[in-house]
Amino acid sequence: MVDQNSNYALQTSEVYVHYGKKMAINNVALNFPKNEVTSLIGPSGCGKSTFLRCLNRMNDVIDICNVKGKFLLNGNVDIYSPDIQVETLREKVGMVFQKPNPFPKTIYENVAYGPKIHGIASSQNELDEIVKDSLHRAGLYEEVKDRMDDIATGLSGGQQQRLCIARAIAIRPEIILMDEPCSALDPIATAKIEDLINELRENYTIIIVTHSMSQASRVSSKTAFFHLGNLVEYGETGKIFTKPDKEQTNDYITGRFG
């Protein structure tokens, strides 16, 4: 049941997702508290990424994907309403993908692109400030300030991912979705992204899909465990990783799944 409580950045209920006849999400209800990090965990094929992609309508482009349910942004905006433009929604709900995917453009243009097309900056100076501020928040500015006109694909994997986070931040979203953002990164780059997630939570609500149990336990305050399209358990991360209520959750996080 979705209520009007605006302590949640996003509330979902009665969510069903089908790929053709195959059910991917089965009656899931999950709310995301503002300015907190929520991890979605579960084995491959459990539906966690499918669920994440529902939250900014990424599944719209998949013809056979049928999404049903209630999705409320800030307690009152139905994100699947015909009145909602997908582009407008994605201004509010940004996304960072598994593999860093910078545009084949300069570092500057990568970050400036979103604010430009969404008309966020009213002058070149303002745009410059947004780019600088976003790179700062993503912890990348000091590393790239002298080469803003270099092609972004020349950056290291970790830097590229932080650039993608800067790009997501630049359009001033309220929520950032992250789909295994560190799976292609080494431990140092992963640590930097996790540090960044800890800092970003002050201003954004973050929902992260991860296969790494230790990452979920390090970065999130809430954890949701999915299995076969069902939400098995949701709760405080500390509790999930010490004394989960469900045996299925215990089996998964301890590596006894099979």
Added chain:
Amino acid sequence: METAHTDKNFEQKLNHLTDNLIKMSNIVEKQIEIAVNVIKSKDSSDAQTTQNLDEQVDEVERDVRDLSFEIMTLHRPVASDLRLVFTALKVSKELERMGDHSRNLAKRAISISSSFDEDLTDQMHNLGKGVQKMVNQTLESFFKKDEVQARISWNQDAEIDRQYKSLLSDLIERMHNKETSVVDEGTKPILIAKSLERIGDHATNIAEEVIFNITGHYIDLKKSDFE
């Protein structure tokens, strides 16, 4: 029945950890049994055996500690696995202390004169038998993951304490009455009784760890829980 781990190496180490605790429990139970018998037999070679067994206990405790450290470092256990490692470390410490008390009480028992009061000797021996039973049931509850049994064992400590206090007041009264056989032994019988009472306390601590291992919660155990 717990599902098998997908990481066989991790599974083996967890099993090895439990095996070490079983081994340690068996040695400590043996130590307690021998020490309690020494109260009556005053057999110095048995007392020496408790000393020898103590060295084995210390060795297994080190193994438990090292293996727990390795598991935590290499496998980052969570949930029930984490609780097992945590419990293993604490239970092994309690067992090690039980072993020390057994060794000490056996050493003191052989130094007490054979002419020492028979009734008091029987009381000490009975206290020891009660403690022995409590330890056995507590350890069984750990390995069988039996919360109900752990609670029953925990409750037995009240009876151990009652027997200990009764023995103590008897000893003190006879000292007041200047009964030579009691006065001559000084504090030795008191220290033996105290060692037995402390073993009971360590068993109580283990029972609490058993409940934590099973439930994930440290329960505020009160007598009223069992009434």
